Amino acid sequence: MTQFHFVKSSYSASSGECVEVATNVVGTVAVRDSKDADGPVIRVAASAWAAFAASA
Template structure:
C-alpha cells in the first residue's frame, strides 16, 4: 500500500471542519478527515480530483 503524505487543505476552517489531501502518488489523490487520521481514506484518480475541484468553483 502506498504511503500518502497528507497536508491540511488551505480551505479547512478552524472550527474543526478539516480535510487533508495527499497528492504524492502520481495516479491517486487521497482525502481524509483530519480529526480521524486512522479512519477511512477516499482515493480518487487525478482526473476525478480535477473534475471535483472544478465543480466547487
C-alpha cells in the same frame, strides 16, 4: 501499502473540521477526515479529483 503525505488546506477552520488531501502518489488523490487520521481514506483518480475541484 502506499504512503500518502496528507496536507490540510490553509482555508481550514480553526476548529479542525476539514479534510486532508494527499497528491504525492502519481495518478491518485487520497482524501481523509482531519479529525480521524487513522480512519478511512478515499482514493480517487487524479482526473476525477481535478473535475471535482473545477466544479466546486
